[in-house]
Amino acid sequence: MDLVEVGTRLELHDLYTAYAACLDTDALEDWPDFFTEDCRYRITSAENYEAGMPIGLIYATSKNMLRDRVTALRQANIYEPQRYRHLVSGVAIAGRGDESGLDVTASFMVVRTMQDGAMTVFAVGRYIDRVVRGPSRWLFARKEVVLDSRRIDTLLAIPL
Amino acid sequence: MDLVEVGTRLELHDLYTAYAACLDTDALEDWPDFFTEDCRYRITSAENYEAGMPIGLIYATSKNMLRDRVTALRQANIYEPQRYRHLVSGVAIAGRGDESGLDVTASFMVVRTMQDGAMTVFAVGRYIDRVVRGPSRWLFARKEVVLDSRRIDTLLAIPL
Amino acid sequence: MDLVEVGTRLELHDLYTAYAACLDTDALEDWPDFFTEDCRYRITSAENYEAGMPIGLIYATSKNMLRDRVTALRQANIYEPQRYRHLVSGVAIAGRGDESGLDVTASFMVVRTMQDGAMTVFAVGRYIDRVVRGPSRWLFARKEVVLDSRRIDTLLAIPL
Numbered sequence: 001m002d003l004v005e006v007g008t009r010l011e012l013h014d015l016y017t018a019y020a021a022c023l024d025t026d027a028l029e030d031w032p033d034f035f036t037e038d039c040r041y042r043i044t045s046a047e048n049y050e051a052g053m054p055i056g057l058i059y060a061t062s063k064n065m066l067r068d069r070v071t072a073l074r075q076a077n078i079y080e081p082q083r084y085r086h087l088v089s090g091v092a093i094a095g096r097g098d099e100s101g102l103d104v105t106a107s108f109m110v111v112r113t114m115q116d117g118a119m120t121v122f123a124v125g126r127y128i129d130r131v132v133r134g135p136s137r138w139l140f141a142r143k144e145v146v147l148d149s150r151r152i153d154t155l156l157a158i159p160l
Numbered sequence: 161m162d163l164v165e166v167g168t169r170l171e172l173h174d175l176y177t178a179y180a181a182c183l184d185t186d187a188l189e190d191w192p193d194f195f196t197e198d199c200r201y202r203i204t205s206a207e208n209y210e211a212g213m214p215i216g217l218i219y220a221t222s223k224n225m226l227r228d229r230v231t232a233l234r235q236a237n238i239y240e241p242q243r244y245r246h247l248v249s250g251v252a253i254a255g256r257g258d259e260s261g262l263d264v265t266a267s268f269m270v271v272r273t274m275q276d277g278a279m280t281v282f283a284v285g286r287y288i289d290r291v292v293r294g295p296s297r298w299l300f301a302r303k304e305v306v307l308d309s310r311r312i313d314t315l316l317a318i319p320l
Numbered sequence: 321m322d323l324v325e326v327g328t329r330l331e332l333h334d335l336y337t338a339y340a341a342c343l344d345t346d347a348l349e350d351w352p353d354f355f356t357e358d359c360r361y362r363i364t365s366a367e368n369y370e371a372g373m374p375i376g377l378i379y380a381t382s383k384n385m386l387r388d389r390v391t392a393l394r395q396a397n398i399y400e401p402q403r404y405r406h407l408v409s410g411v412a413i414a415g416r417g418d419e420s421g422l423d424v425t426a427s428f429m430v431v432r433t434m435q436d437g438a439m440t441v442f443a444v445g446r447y448i449d450r451v452v453r454g455p456s457r458w459l460f461a462r463k464e465v466v467l468d469s470r471r472i473d474t475l476l477a478i479p480l
Binding site for chain 3: 269
Binding site: 089 | 163166167170171174176177178180181184243245246247248249269271273276277278279280281
């Protein structure tokens, strides 16, 4: 493994770490900046993903749609305060289809902590992503958040 | 740290990532290929491990036994569909006893998602492994799956 | 990324892995050795941390105080045996304020396994640390364990 490859690996690790930290610190306004302008972002269930169903709980086809989503979340957020904690494991380069980017997968778990202190496993699943080099860091050109569970109604509120 | 050492570290990271992905995608037929022909594989409890008890919930002393196990699992699997998600953390080289391999440890957690969407922490524990270089990648010559919990009856179904 | 930077990254990964393994194997007597003599160690809630409250559930201002804590724990530990499993994710260098050390953050989850085998998410949160180079490895000059939950009464027993 040469130093360029090593550097790429560690940069991808940084990308997923920064992404998780952005969500966990509720810095939602910074979240769209992890994506390209014409990105595709989707949250779906493993069941739907494997069946090739194009639907998703959240489906966006541009960075602007992600910005709109954040605005809507900030306006709609009338619920009690909650905290989310992402743990990401197994970041791997799954493919290098062409020169323009890398296919990257990772496993994640999110633990939600309610105002009263109760902690629950909120979501587990896989990221199935395509990343491209941006001016200063890697960006998501496509991000599929594939949840192991199909019971996803309570997920409406937040990005993953 | 020189580049060879760095490369080894990242290759081990890849090994555990690929191993987890194999199990989480239910690609059980590929699972034995992570092991050497004369491998030893065991699932046991921390209690039994620390007491030096050689018993295990699953105990195999060859790759062929692992293949048999997969066949049995496929025939016996009459349960409702479940999904498993491994999160692996803290992969570390614990020793380099001789030229033939490396002692590697890691922590893991497995979350199980049932058909109805319920998620539970299914298993946590340590991998205490010995890996050797195979023709194309690192292989497990020995893998001990040491569970923190001794309540392991429900684990009978799947490898970890 | 040059090889020195890569080496530092992997050394920090090793530090957090060894720290977690120390706690998970109940090697508490070794725990103070992860710190500098004049370290600061605190366990607090995110709520208190964000409010700038200097209080903490555990607050120590020297390695000797950590040693005392271990002694007290060993004497007081009349509870049933429990096991803890740390999963650490997202170790990142957050800053390099001066030559003397690095600011490092990471996310963690701890699963507790009771004597009867029951597993629960015991704690999730962030490490907000400052590390310095010691004679043989990196040491914590400051470690803030910031818990997502404020329900922390049961945490009194153990370091995190």
